[in-house]
Amino acid sequence: MNELAIKAEKLSKNFGSFKAVDEISFDVKKGEVFGFLGANGAGKTTAMKMLIGISTPSSGKASIAGYDIYNETEKIKRNIGYMSQKFSLYDDLTIGENLRFFGGIYGLSRPDIKLNTEKVLDRLHLQKEKNALVKSLPLGWKQKLAFSAAMFHSPQIVFLDEPTGGVDPLTRREFWDMIYEAAELGTTIFVTTHYMDEAEYCNRISMMVDGKIEAMNSPKELKKQFNASSMDEVFLDLARKATRTGD
């Protein structure tokens, strides 16, 4: 059995002469919470899109859950969940309808969908809002719902692109509780974030600067390596080297 959930070797994506992602290599072990850090425009989202099979790499190799990202994207898609930076559930459907739709697309049976929906509603304390249109929910709830939708088909690996962008500290805390619950059940978490306090929650983090991975280790080791007291300092130290301007 392969103990690596994600394996990337010299993965690159160019847009013309612009190297959005420049030969990144890293491994993520099964069950790990892997933080993918970097300033705006460092190439995190582009890298993630290649890993989840919606963007074709320019060069390099990678496998997700043992499947090749060039030829086996559909197999990869069965085994991963994804939560986009931009809220991407259907605004004009209710919570229940959204969960049912995505559950159905992933091939869950109707009884399973029903059961899982109840679980999600209970977990998020949204029973009363079951039939509310998603657009009427506050952002924090939407984010938690989007995470639940990404986890709905019990994927092996879940990719979260800035899942806590724009939400309050309390909700962020609750969100990370949910991430830990998933990790404890054996799901591999691949998460990008700007918040350095969140970086501390990860087992291991990588720091991306200008399309390259400049550092990768556990938060503790990184702080030691950069002789810093907090992840903030590590981040600032590295991000200052960036020559690209953020988006």
Add this chain to the structure above:
Amino acid sequence: MKTLIFLLEKEFRQVFRDPAILRMLFIMPVIQLIVLPLAANYEVKNINIDIIDHDKSDFSAELITRLNGSGYFKLKNTPGTFEEAMKDFANDNADIILEIPSNFEKDLVKENNSKLFMAVNAINGAKANIGASYLNSLIQKYNIEVRTEWLNAPEQKLQKGILLEYSNWYNIHMNYRNFMVPGILAILLTMVGMFLTSLNIVREKEAGTIEQINVTPIKKHIFILGKLLPFWIMGLVVLTLGLLVARIIYGISPLGNLFHVYLFAAVFLWATLGLGLLISTISKTQQQAMLIAFFLLMIFILLGGLYTSIDSMPKWAQIITWFNPVKYFIEVMRMIILKGSTLFDILKHVGIMILFAIFFNAWAVLSYSKRS
């Protein structure tokens, strides 16, 4: 297959939750079908005419009365000179000027021969031409009556005119609406289908939800089919509404088999909805999709034979119409509804439409990419 059902369920929910789409689907076609055929009419009435009567005789007065009473002409002015009448032309107040010479009655009585002068404002070419031929025939008729009744001209001196008898087939009363309604219905179905589908996928691109779809293992052709089927069903509902309006308001019911109308419409919708989805997959924004759809629709309508006969187009334009699915639909609608054509008669059209359908849908599936 199971995935498709979930997809359909979701699409239908979204459609029925969007009042704008519902209005576009059900109210717009009905209103257009009620209003357009009444307005889009080739029968020319209210032709404005200026008559310069230099003769002021009984004969000329009688001619004027007749023209006025024909129902086609509206006597605008009776100016004294041609120059004055030309002013009405310039202001677009008159479509035709008829000049009666001063010796009109005298010539007619004595020499059995007189000349009238007619000038036509050809800015509105169709109206002018039709008006001129009306005027011509009215004058001819008057001429014959004058010669036989008033002048008691001897029989043998009368030139025997060629009497042309004709009968109209398929549209017995030459009712222009009978001709227009099936065609307009075809256009409406195309418009509704193409706009709704061309905006559909691209709207998911704008909302970002397409990304969530693209990370699922959904098959491309299932996705396209899931987008096509709801509008296919609703297209057939629109057709039904349109046929009901045609029947109730215009009293038009298909002479041929109603089932054949649906059969062809089903294939036609499959093709046009495929084209709409193709537009949607290649566009980045709804605005872009709308413009492409609009551009194609203009060509489809103008080269579809609804307003202008394809037979009288130049050869190169006729060749373009071969690639216009709407042309075939309008033809088939008129054939089945007005002419009572059978399935055998429309077999060629069905075959061509199936080719269109396969072509557009295959292209749409290929151009929808889950990866960038």
